[in-house]
Amino acid sequence: MKILVETSARHIHVTQQDLETLFGPGAELSFKKALSQPGQFATNERLTLVGPKKSMPNVSILGPVRPATQVEISLTDARSLGLVAPVRESGDVEGSAPCKLVGPCGEVEVSQGVIAAKRHIHTTPEDAVKLGVKDKEVVSVKIDTPERSLIFGDVVVRVSPKFATAMHIDTDESNAAGCSGEVYGEIVR
């Protein structure tokens, strides 16, 4: 069984409170496009991400709102921004990098929350059986491309009936593997 490999561009998750600071009282995220994970969606809202060395305009917010504001960037982005972003699983932001977010109605100083996402596989309990993997297991995934084939180690598996089966990598990882178009990976032992 092969796994769909999706590339996550830099993006931001926000709390309702930060959303209202940035976009005004009562602001809501507006649906633009469904993502592969059920319930998750791209929005029309954009923020400027400010680091010590540089600002990046037009960074997408993903919905729905979350219990903590989190910024996911590549390590290339981190260097440009002048931040040291740790490689972390989503939600594990303790002691991660700070940044400033600027929206049309206000700014938020994020004291921690900037991470480079640890590469991971979302999968359902049914597909986990087919793949022979368990929740929290760390596996390797082979990606065959015409010029930059590689095997990613340190891929963490997350199993939930709420997921759809897909592997997520960031733009640095996608480029390192020469991914373009629809790409599939294979778990190797």
Added chain:
Amino acid sequence: MKILVETSARHIHVTQQDLETLFGPGAELSFKKALSQPGQFATNERLTLVGPKKSMPNVSILGPVRPATQVEISLTDARSLGLVAPVRESGDVEGSAPCKLVGPCGEVEVSQGVIAAKRHIHTTPEDAVKLGVKDKEVVSVKIDTPERSLIFGDVVVRVSPKFATAMHIDTDESNAAGCSGEVYGEIVR
């Protein structure tokens, strides 16, 4: 035997003619720092690299001058600049992307020459024997890091008595492998 893995940031090689167009008649590259490959050096000269979508200032020139002007960028850079850079070995620029280079004294329209470097190993004939590899062989190299271990496939080997043994990857590849500090790789079969 392990191989030193070096990360190449974006850089430019120029012809003497283009150097003089950019920096003025009689211009010479000034030595800043020796690189691992004998005779190759970082210079103090900087150019602005202009693509359809964006410009990047302060891009380093590496010396000495070469028979053809060549720009080596990451695929992250290519996307930012709005270019489609093919993955190529150095020197193989036929039909690669165009760009404009801007220096203090002039500009050069480069009709082709922008590439993303194919990952490669430089090695001496003596080390090639120790590594069990031949010139032009394509191998895989394992890199162990705390959070982003991986195995790079499609690594081309180049053997010459003029080389020092080192593997070169670009910044996307370096970030995908979580490289920092001095990193070594191991050829795997």
